[in-house]
Amino acid sequence: MASFLSELPSISTILSAYASLSAAIMLFRTMLSDMVPSQIREYIFSKFSQSLSYYFSPNFTFIVDQNWQAVSNYTYRAVETYLPTIIGTSADSLLIGSFSSLVPHNPDLRIPVGCKITDEFQGMKLEWSLHKETKSSSSHWDNGFWYSYRLKCKKSDQQKVMATYLPHIYSIAQTILSKRENLHIHTYNKGMGGWKSAVFKHPATFATLAMDPESKSEIIKDLETFVQRKEFFQRVGRSWKRGYLLHGPPGTGKSSLVAAIANKLRYNIYDLQLQSVRSDAELRSILTSTTNRSILLVEDIDCSTKASRDRTMIRDEQEEDGEDESDQSPSSSDPGITLSGLLNFTDGLWSSFGDERLIIFTTNHKEKLDAALLRPGRIDRDVFMGYCTFAVFKQLANTYLQIDNHHLFDTIKNLLKEVSVTPAEVAQQLMRSDELQGILESFIEFLKGKVGNKIEEEN
Incomplete structure (x- = not known):
């Protein structure tokens, strides 16, 4: 024991070594500060901190952003749907509300920003939280804010979460969304640059819809076939969508049919007024912010945009009205939607931005529409809404x-x-x-x- 203690360095030696090390660190920091730009220093330190955190922390964090590669993130939506089903004593705060003026028996539950919820699955302990960040430049879907869910788990459970827990969330969310009680109707707000939603409570159903019984039965059968054919659309290489054109005189029930379809399929509605869209690029941006299992509704398409008609038809109409075509063209700062842009979103590359969607056009004057818009593949079902029989x-x-x-x-x-x-x-x-x-x-x-x-x- 005495020989061991005799081999230890003296206190003065330790202090001298510490002083030398401190001086070296100070010299290194001074050189780093003088020779390396601040942005690079911050990057080095952040990477160093992340490495230390990774090696010494036992936890791993999954981040589920609100959007993914310029489109709505289905994983985010699934988590948003799933978490209220596991809320218990573990939650430290909750958002509650109701869409009805009646006293609600079961108010809706939502997760507030900063709330932490714990979940247990197959022996794993998991912690969820919702985060909100301010973005320097807002986009059409976030209005300046970016939301994300964070899932914290043990590093040893990382693969198990990917293999079993996330599929479990998808399955639960799919079941809930297919039976959801509250539907929403969204409208695009040009001034705010995003979709604004309200609860959709239209009472129309196929049972109450005033329509020719044979046509009604055909539409119901067509819709039921559509929602069951995911594998078919994948096998034949087509987007899982369906295009409807509802046409006929005013007051013949076109809007009621749309409501009946939404209520039957439990699809939300995105009501798009094309005159509020400034360009083809903005149209693409708007469409990618819609969700799966939804209806994109474009009402009165013959009135919404001259892109729905060819130039010859427009010129003939202007000559009859005594108008100059140059007076009717959109300004260079607000070019509007072109026919090619409209066609590309109905069956072009940009039509494959999501799954299980209906695109429904309505018009009182089918004869005013360009033939290119009506061809098969763009309009899959032509529905005439006639006078009362x-x-x-x-x-x-x-x-x-x-x-x-x-x-x-x-x-x-x-x-x-x-x-x-x-x-x-x-x-x-x-x-x-x-x-x-x-x-x-x-x-x-x-x-x-x-x-x-x-x-x-x-x-």
Whole structure:
């Protein structure tokens, strides 16, 4: 023991060595400060700190950003859907709310920024947290903020998280999203540069939709086939999307059909007004910020943009109206959407930006649309929404009056053969009172008035 202690350096030797080392470190720092730019120094120190943290920390962190490679990150959405299902005593704060004015029995739960939630899965202890960062330049999806979820786990569990835990989250989220109670309708806000959403509570369903029964059945079958054919679309090399064109006179139920489709499939709606889009590049940016399992709705496309028509048609219309084509062209600072840009997002390379999507166009004047927009592959299903037939009237009578037959139906049937009346007009007449006989008699008088007007116009 004495020999061991005798071999130890003296205190003065230790202090001398420490002083020499300190002087060397100070000299190195001075040289580094004088010779290496600050940006490079910061980079070196950050890498050095990360290396120390990696080797000495037992934890690993997964970062799930809100967007991924310029599109909405499905993993982020899956985590956002999954976490409220595991909220328990481990959460230190929660956001709660309701979309209904009624007292909610089960308010919606959301994760606030900074909240930490622990989860246990197959023996692993996992910790989630939501982070919010300010970005120097905002984009159409974040309005200046960037959100991300952080998942902390043990380094030894990293591969297991990738192999089993994340697939578990995807599966749970898919089940929840397919049965979600609240749908949303999003509209693009040009001034704010992003989608703004509201709860979608439209009551229309296929059961209440006033439409030709045969056409309705065909659409339902088409939709059910579409959502079940993911493998088919992958096998044939096509994007998992479907294009619809709804056309017909105003008031024939085009918007109600869109609502019925959304309610049946449980798809959110992105309502895009093309006149609010300034260029093809902005259109691409807008579309990539939409989510899977959604409907992109472009209403009144014949009015929304002249890109939906060819130049010959535009020139003929302008000549009839006495307009100069140069007066109608968009300014160089706001060029608008071109026909090629519109076509590229319907079936070009940019149409493959997501899965399980419906693109629905509506118009009152199909004849005004360019033929290139209507070809197969861009419009997969052409749906004509016509005037009210007797079969459609019977559906409306069943919905509004809760009757399947009445002795006045034969008179109504004959009158509907002579005049054109929209389902919206019929619905308005059937809502006028609660007295059945009076409603039907009033409706007959309404139809007779239309017959009289038709005869006067013909004469």
